Structures are given as C-alpha cells and as structure tokens.
Amino acid sequence: EIVLTQSPATLSLSPGERATLSCRASQSVSRYLAWYQQKPGQAPRLLIYDVSNRATGIPARFSGSGSGTDFTLTISRLEPEDFAVYYCQQRSDLFTFGPGTKVDHK
C-alpha cells in the first residue's frame, strides 16, 4: 500500500498570506495525485487532480506541483473561506489519502 504523509499537520496563517502544503508518497505515484479541501461538517471537495489541474470552479489562487513522490499545494493568498483541512490522495495503486493538513487562523 502506498502511504502518503503530509506536512505540516497544522499551518497557522492570516488571510492574505501564502500557504504551502506538502505531500510525500512512500513510492512514486507518477502524476496520479490530487488534493481535496474539507470544511467542518461538509464532504470533501476536489481542488486539484493529476498534480496540477484545477477542478471545475476552483479559483486560480490554488495551484499544485510536483512529481514522483513529492508534491505541493499552494494557496497564493488565503481568503477567509480557505481555512479548512486539506488532504492529498493517490490513485497510482488503488486509493489512499494523506492524514491531512489543517490551515487555521494565526
């Protein structure tokens, strides 16, 4: 099973700041990596798929990069609605999720 680790566990920032979230895979997942956002009491929402493609309706301030085993989700300028938990997910070998990074208010 491919294990995904995310860092940091919590990221404390203010609106307008840049957020950089990391995801590392235990083995190469090629470009089969996605990012999801989940707010309290809500289902997750797909943000980025295939490393860097934004899903329909996702603002341009969200971007993804990386390949192989190391990936990054960047939120260029945090908006109030971006404070949430972010999960990475791979589909190279079945499907697994990372443990999540919580972006909260500084």
Add this chain to the structure above:
Amino acid sequence: QVQLVQSGAEVKKPGASVKVSCKASGYTFTDYFIHWVRQAPGQGLEWMGIINPSGGTTSYAQKFQGRVSMTRDTSTRTVYMELSSLRSEDTAVYYCTRDYDLEDNWFDPWGQGTLVTVSS
C-alpha cells in the same frame, strides 16, 4: 446538476449490519464509477471500495474484504453499501462519491455523508 443523495443516519449494535444508499441524479448513471469513503470522528479519509454501475462489478479495499458489499439498482439510479459484523471502530461518516470524469478515478462530487454509529 450532478447530485448524490445518501440515506439518513443509523445507529447499530455491535455485530449487526448496516446498508447505506446513495441516489444519483443529473448524469448518465451507468457512465461513472461510484466509490465509498469513510471518515471516523476527527480522523482522515479511508477508501472502502468501488462499483461500476454499468455491470455491477466491484473492487474492495483489502481491509474490508468479506465484510463489505456494494450493489446497485439501475432502475432507481441507486448504489448501496452494506457493512456487516459491525464493531465500535466502524463508527464513522460514510460517503459515496463519483468519478470526476470518465475513466478518471478522482472523487467529485460527494454525497452529504451518512453517520453510522455502532454502540451497545
């Protein structure tokens, strides 16, 4: 618009079974695979399995093999997930979610979730 609507919350005793439904609308039901993902309280996301609504074929995560069954009813555009031999660790919100695009196993949209509580 594409929508997945799940059945309501359930409370079950240890050893019992639970069957959660997921009704799809807004697209051709047989064109997109459906997945089930669960989330224990305060925890992360865990993939349980996948069903092809067209032929009914399934694939389950090894952890749930022998305890989970996913089925579909094309006449009502509904997918079902049944989990048996419930234990307290199965207390979680269970989500159904669809492939984002044809032949693309990313997950979107998602149902609203069904809370299953296992308690004696």
